[in-house]
Structures are given as C-alpha cells and as structure tokens.
Amino acid sequence: MARIDDRYNAGETEAKWQRIWDERGCFAADDPKGRPKYYVLEMFPYPSGRIHMGHVRNYTLGDVVARYKRAKGFAVLHPMGWDAFGLPAENAAIERGIHPATWTRDNIAAMRGQLKSMGLSYDWRREFATCDPGYYRHEQKMFLDFLKAGLVYRKESWVNWDPVENTVLANEQVIDGCGWRSGAPVEKRLLSQWFLKITAYGEELLTGLAGLERWPERVRAMQENWIGRSEGLRLSWRLQGRTDRLEIFTTRPDTLFGAAFCAISPNHPLAAELAAGNGELAAFIAECNRMGTSEAVVEAAEKKGWDTGLSAIHPLDPDRTVPVYVANFVLMEYGTGAVFGCPAHDQRDLDFARKYRLPVVPVVLPPGGDPAGFAIGDVAYTETGTLFNSAFLDGMSVEDAKKAAIQRIEADGNGQRTVNYRLRDWGVSRQRYWGCPIPVIHCPDCGVVPVPDADLPVKLPEDVTFDRPGNPLDHHPHWSRTTCPTCGAEARRETDTFDTFFESSWYFARFCSPDREDVAVDRAQADAWLPVDQYVGGIEHAVLHLLYSRFFTRALADCGIVGIREPFDGLLTQGMVCHETYKSEGGGWLYPDEVTTGADGALETKTGRPAIVGRSEKMSKSKRNVVDPAHIIATYGADTARLFMLSDSPPERDLDWTEAGIDGAWRYVNRLWRMVAVPNLPLPPLGTPMPALGAEAEEVRRLIHRTIAAVGEDIERFHFNKAVARIRELTNALGELKGGADSAWVLREGLETAVLLAAPMMPHLAEEMWQALGHDTLVSETAWPEAQPALLVEDTVTVAVQVNGKLRATVSLPKDADAATAERIALAQPQVGAAMSGKPPRKVIVVPNRIVNVVV
RNA sequence: GCGGGCGUGGCGGAAUGGUAGACGCAGCGGACUUAAAAUCCGUUUCCGUAUGGAGUGGGGGUUCGAGUCCCCCCGUCCGCACCA
Numbered sequence: 021m022a023r024i025d026d027r028y029n030a031g032e033t034e035a036k037w038q039r040i041w042d043e044r045g046c047f048a049a050d051d052p053k054g055r056p057k058y059y060v061l062e063m064f065p066y067p068s069g070r071i072h073m074g075h076v077r078n079y080t081l082g083d084v085v086a087r088y089k090r091a092k093g094f095a096v097l098h099p100m101g102w103d104a105f106g107l108p109a110e111n112a113a114i115e116r117g118i119h120p121a122t123w124t125r126d127n128i129a130a131m132r133g134q135l136k137s138m139g140l141s142y143d144w145r146r147e148f149a150t151c152d153p154g155y156y157r158h159e160q161k162m163f164l165d166f167l168k169a170g171l172v173y174r175k176e177s178w179v180n181w182d183p184v185e186n187t188v189l190a191n192e193q194v195i196d197g198c199g200w201r202s203g204a205p206v207e208k209r210l211l212s213q214w215f216l217k218i219t220a221y222g223e224e225l226l227t228g229l230a231g232l233e234r235w236p237e238r239v240r241a242m243q244e245n246w247i248g249r250s251e252g253l254r255l256s257w258r259l260q261g262r263t264d265r266l267e268i269f270t271t272r273p274d275t276l277f278g279a280a281f282c283a284i285s286p287n288h289p290l291a292a293e294l295a296a297g298n299g300e301l302a303a304f305i306a307e308c309n310r311m312g313t314s315e316a317v318v319e320a321a322e323k324k325g326w327d328t329g330l331s332a333i334h335p336l337d338p339d340r341t342v343p344v345y346v347a348n349f350v351l352m353e354y355g356t357g358a359v360f361g362c363p364a365h366d367q368r369d370l371d372f373a374r375k376y377r378l379p380v381v382p383v384v385l386p387p388g389g390d391p392a393g394f395a396i397g398d399v400a401y402t403e404t405g406t407l408f409n410s411a412f413l414d415g416m417s418v419e420d421a422k423k424a425a426i427q428r429i430e431a432d433g434n435g436q437r438t439v440n441y442r443l444r445d446w447g448v449s450r451q452r453y454w455g456c457p458i459p460v461i462h463c464p465d466c467g468v469v470p471v472p473d474a475d476l477p478v479k480l481p482e483d484v485t486f487d488r489p490g491n492p493l494d495h496h497p498h499w500s501r502t503t504c505p506t507c508g509a510e511a512r513r514e515t516d517t518f519d520t521f522f523e524s525s526w527y528f529a530r531f532c533s534p535d536r537e538d539v540a541v542d543r544a545q546a547d548a549w550l551p552v553d554q555y556v557g558g559i560e561h562a563v564l565h566l567l568y569s570r571f572f573t574r575a576l577a578d579c580g581i582v583g584i585r586e587p588f589d590g591l592l593t594q595g596m597v598c599h600e601t602y603k604s605e606g607g608g609w610l611y612p613d614e615v616t617t618g619a620d621g622a623l624e625t626k627t628g629r630p631a632i633v634g635r636s637e638k639m640s641k642s643k644r645n646v647v648d649p650a651h652i653i654a655t656y657g658a659d660t661a662r663l664f665m666l667s668d669s670p671p672e673r674d675l676d677w678t679e680a681g682i683d684g685a686w687r688y689v690n691r692l693w694r695m696v697a698v699p700n701l702p703l704p705p706l707g708t709p710m711p712a713l714g715a716e717a718e719e720v721r722r723l724i725h726r727t728i729a730a731v732g733e734d735i736e737r738f739h740f741n742k743a744v745a746r747i748r749e750l751t752n753a754l755g756e757l758k759g760g761a762d763s764a765w766v767l768r769e770g771l772e773t774a775v776l777l778a779a780p781m782m783p784h785l786a787e788e789m790w791q792a793l794g795h796d797t798l799v800s801e802t803a804w805p806e807a808q809p810a811l812l813v814e815d816t817v818t819v820a821v822q823v824n825g826k827l828r829a830t831v832s833l834p835k836d837a838d839a840a841t842a843e844r845i846a847l848a849q850p851q852v853g854a855a856m857s858g859k860p861p862r863k864v865i866v867v868p869n870r871i872v873n874v875v876v
Numbered sequence: 877g878c879g880g881g882c883g884u885g886g887c888g889g890a891a892u893g894g895u896a897g898a899c900g901c902a903g904c905g906g907a908c909u910u911a912a913a914a915u916c917c918g919u920u921u922c923c924g925u926a927u928g929g930a931g932u933g934g935g936g937g938u939u940c941g942a943g944u945c946c947c948c949c950c951g952u953c954c955g956c957a958c959c960a
Contacts, residue, residue, distance in 0.1 A: 238880045349958040359960045745899035820895040825941045871894045
C-alpha cells in the first residue's frame, strides 16, 4: 500500500495555496516606489464561457514571467480582465433568448473560476470587463477627444457588408471575400461611417517597428506589409476634349515613355460619370462590382477593360495620346484609383495590352541587351536596366530615370513625388447592439453633435429585443430619441457601436488605474507602469489588435492622456495548441476521449471499430480535437497542466497535446513531491551549517549553482523548455546522491533550490514542498536564489581532442591549462597517436578549456 | 508573385563556429509484485560482431574545425496579394 504522503494530492493542495495567496494579497501590485517595475500582460480573453488550452498556454507563459520577475525583486503588474463586447453574446441572445449582458456576466464568472484554479498570480483587484459603463464611458470620451484633435471623421464609403451578421466588416475581417466569422460572401454597400485616422500615423507606425527589438521578426514584417509604404509619383494627364485631368499614381515614372494606356477603377468618379450616359459601361461596372471581393481567387484569371473612347495626353510628350480604359483590376481604394499601363515592364499591364492589342514598347534594356533586338514576349521585364526609347531618359539607370522623370513632371507642374500607403483609415462603426455606443447625436439642424462630457456615458439600454435581423438599437422604441445638446431640437442618437477592437486598443493602460471614475487613465500611475514590458498572446493578432493598439497609444499621447507612444516593449507570440484528429468509419469527427489507442491502433471506444487518425491540427470545436482544461486540471492539477505547457516545445512553436505528454508531466510532479516526502537521504534540519563536503557532494553542489544560473537565463530568454530540462537534470542528480551528512546537506540545498527554480512553473507544488522542507515562509514571497560565482568555475575541464577535425579522445585538464600542456597531453593519447598514423603534426590548434585540434 | 519562419534520432526538441542528439516521450531489457499499476535500474541516431565508419533536407564554399557563417537548390508552413 502506498504511503499516505508519497502521493501528491493536487486538488486539495492547489486550493489551499490559492486561498493563502489570496488572503495574503501576494500578487497585489502597488506603487513601484523606487523598485524597478515590470508590467507583464497576457491578451485578455473574450468571455466565451470556458477556457481552452490556448488560454492555458498563454496564461501559463505570462505567469512564469510574472512570478520570476517578482522573485527577482521587481514590482510586478500582472492584471486580467475581459474583452466583453462582441457578437457571440448577441448570437446567444438570438439563439437562446439570453440577454447578452447576462450571458456575458455568467461566462465571466465561470471563466474567472477556471482561471483561478490555474493558480495565476494576477492582481485580481484590477479586474474589469469592457462592457461595464465604467470602462466604456472613457472610450466614448476618447472618441470625442480624437474628434477634437481631428483624428476622427465621418464619410460615405463603400463598406464590406456581411449579409449573415447584418453588419459592416473591417477590411481585415474579410478573408478571401468572405466574412471572417460567418464565412458568407461579403457584399459592397455605401454607408455613412465613422473613421479613425490611423493613416495620419502610417509613417510613424512603420518607422516605429524598427525600435521594437523584442518583437518577433515576422510580426514586424506583417505590419510593415500591412502598412505597405511605397514611394512614387502622383501625376495628372490631360484628357483630350475635357477640362478635367486624370490623376494617377505610379512607382515606375521611369517607364512613362512605354505607356500604352491609362486605366481607371470601375468605382472611379469618371467611370460613374461616363456610365450615366452609357448602359453598356454601367453594366460592365456592375459586373466588376459583383466580381469584386467575393471571388478573389477566381478573378485572378482575367483582366477585363472597357474602352471609354477618351484619350489621355502624355505628360512628357504632348504629341502622344493613349486610350483610357475602365479596368476591373484597378482598385479605387489604392492610390488615386487610376493607373497608367506600361506593358513591357509590368506583367498585369502586358496581359491587358495583349488582350486589347495595345502596343508594347520596351523602355528598359536589360544589362548587356541589344536595343535593336530586344522585344517583349509573354513575360514583362521587371528587372533593372538602362533606359532607351525614352527621349531625355535614354541611357540612365532605372533609379536615375525615376528621379529625372519626377523632376521633370514636378517642374512642369503636372504632379509631384509622393508616398502612398496600403494602410487605410480604420472604419469603426458597427451596426450592432453589444458594443460601445458611439457618443454622437444627429440633429436635423446642427448636423452631427458630440454628446457633452457631462452626459457620458451613453449607456446601452438593457431592454432590447432580438427577434428581428439588424441592430436592436434601431428597433428600440425610444432609446435613440433625444434632444440636440446645441439647439434643443428633437434629435436622434447614433445607433452604431464601436468595432470591438476599440476596447482592446487601450485596456492595457486602464489596468494602471482601473478604479478611476473621472479619468480613463491616472497619469501618474500610467507613467509609473507603462509601457507593458512583456506582452504575451497569439500570432493571430499580429496585425489588427497590435497595430490598432500602437495607433491608439499615439493618439492618446497626442491628446495628453498617456506619456508613451509604443504600448508593448516586448512581445511573445505563442504557438497554437494542437491535437491529433480522429474520424469514425462513418466520417464524423470524434473527440479524443471517444478513441482508445492500443496495440491494434486507434479504435472508437463505443463501437470497437477502427478510428481514422488524422494529422495534428489546431484544437478546434469543429474538428472535435479538443481537450478540456477543466477536466485536465481536475484530474492532474494545474501544476501538471502548466508544466506540460512549458516543457516540451519552445513557446513560439506549436505544441502537440498528447496523453503521454501530460502523463509525463504528472509523473514528474509526483516525483518531485516524493523527493521531499520520502527523501533518499535523511535531510538535516533547516539552517544546518554546511559541513565539509566530499567530492561527490561538492560536484552536485556545483551543479546546483550552475542550474541556478542557467535557469535564470533560460527564463529571461523564454526558453522555458530548457529551464524545465535543467531542473530535471538537477533533480536527477539529487536523486542519485548517496553518502553521509555532507551529501544530505547538499540534498537539502538542492531540493530547496529546485523548489525555488520550479516555483514560477509549478507554484502550488513549490509551496507545498517548501513547507514540507520546514519553511514557514511562502515561496511566492521568497527571492530568486543566487548562484555563487565560485561554484560556477570548474577547476578541471574536459577538453575534446580532434585529429583533422575528427574527435579522437577527450582529456581532463586543469582549467586554463596553457596551450603547451594541453598539446602535450593531447598528443600523448593513444587514440590520437593511432589516428595520426605516424605522421608529424603540421599544426596544433588549442582553444583553452575547449578543444585541441591536431592537423597532420 | 512578394515577405517571413521552419527543416537535427521512431517522436517533441538541445547544442556563445569547438565532444551533435541535453531533457523528455515512446521502445527494448531487467528489478520489485501472486499479478497488474506505480516505482526503480539499464539501454536506445544509423551501419557494423568489433577496431571503426556515416550522420543535422540536397549541392557547393569559407575555416584547423560548420547543425551554426556565405552562395545555389528542394521541401514545408504562415502572412499578404490585380497595391500600380
């Protein structure tokens, strides 16, 4: 029968320490007061109802950092809250008749309980939900501040309309022409929308990326790509027989003499004007819009154009004209919605020219090319070269020709050098109920009037119904009816709400002073804590949330609300949690716990029939390859789950959840516990002075201190898997300790060290072991151990001996032995002599304490 | 097409240009047990009985020495994409 104390009772133990931490307020973040501060933040969750493994991974990573930094003496701010506005709450209301507020509150309560069971070191006093009026009132104020600062405007614009969700989507929420959530093909609609001028910060958001040294390269690359800066020329072409001009943007002004046509977007005002008197063109435009967003893949196939009959006069040669087309490949949203086409040096233009039999005149000659013989076939020449067929540009390089062409166009007053961005302003209006009301009033006489500060917050009404499609705020009998704050006339409230990315764009700042009712951010607190030193979250937010937050922070800074311009100093993007997928013979997905894996392969437990094992993919409800964290924590405890999240894969890589992996973690938790419950040597009492150490004890003691140094470094660099490996190495060595009082003393030192090093990862177990070792303090309040430098230095080192680069022997040498000694001992090795087969050494390379390489 | 990441045992993964495979998982052998579980010990890159040889996606290069640096190629994953 097992001894009563050699099996670790995770459930009871974890609850006990969670209660004690809570009572002692161990994780309350108070004013740093001179101590170095450290703000670690994990992306707060949407309260969907239950935590999933992605949360467990995310929050474990953050918690390790928080606990480690706390032990290192930092004043740590580690808060948690709820990103509580969003569509699922409304869907629940529609599908199950539960009010979004109720649904959200219940979910938060359930998830808070689950997070608490993980033993995360949050300062729960700072918790908030973004659907609280106490939170969103401040973002209404921010919006009005931005309005005053000229960072907000309203315009009619083409929007992406999701016909299933009855709402507008941001460009980023449209994936392959379909709504990111509904998957329905997106339609184009013209609506009046509020926009935030994120483009005003385009340049700064781009250049700022260079300073984000502790961000993953790929996230910076994705943002750079998204901002899409390109330098070029904006120039206008006169149109024959018209007084207006056609404004185009190009990055290749050097190829102007190769121009064969101009093309405008189907949504260009000129196209609309021409279509008014031309049914055929109108039909063509309608066709383009239908294709538009929905068939991004299919439409890559064909370039189509419609000849307007207009001629544009070449800006560098008034004797030349080119035809003007309406073309389906020209985007109104980019540049000026019009381009000139140079078929010889742009593949798309070439395809178009071939189709409509337009001339293809090469103007850039490849290096070493023959000007007389160079012709373009089916492939445009897009590389660099020397200009020809180009009047005053002839003989120049592409780079020089660009400059010269721009100079000439500018001198002629036909255009100017310009920088264009792919980034577009952020449309924030959503025709949805469960979001933050946009605080403006529409007055028939005064137009759009901001809600006065004194009337904030504009609260969401609770009494709404979800029995019709569309926005419940529109259907509310009287909520939108109000009076104009300026003239007192009857007026109407804006019924749109903010994009929910609004809330997550500043929550990190709110955590600094969550209780301040009068202001969004207590400036002194914000100055003390911001920026976030380490942000941890999923790669899926690489562009949207992170770019909006960077923009918002700058806008808030320019409104004097915060004193920083970059919100997140360091960013760790964790990989996904994956699991094998299973299908029954019938083809339906199976949950992992419906499958038994044995000698005969995978079987469906219920029927005994073979189950088809698919590849490991991101855990998702639709594929049923999910493991419920609550179940895991109830079975093995939070520490085991946390350990598994950390031990196998580096954080930024995908992690495969396996039964064997969680079992392995569970075994180690028990093994650690047994090491103090039933130690392999009788431990001396706490505080026993160090006896004289024998060789074995001394060697293990060195390992203890090497481990301290290594684990600290590993955690600093987020190499948690390596930190776990080193702690295991240490405990392996401790478990093998034999001998007398000296070994027992070292065993105690080793166990105490292992406890402290493992505490950020397995905090409950660490407390329990610490107590079992006789301490009446908390690990959570104990400083990180310090490695004694003297013990990090070895007096003998193992040096590899190579002959011609191949390992032939290893020799033990005194540390820092001189080269001559090393060489002498190395050459004396029999294996070395054999490998040299009698030849004299031509050269001997000695790298002290590392290697001796004999070249023969 | 553009940009980025990755490629190391059966598997997850370690290796400041200096002993490739730490640590774990799985496997195999053994101990304990009536038996099983748990635990413990040993073993485990490949070829070879062995001295030994080969080996980090492929090819070349730099170097006394390359998984690591440089060039070319292949595969794979992710992001963006009629962006003018």
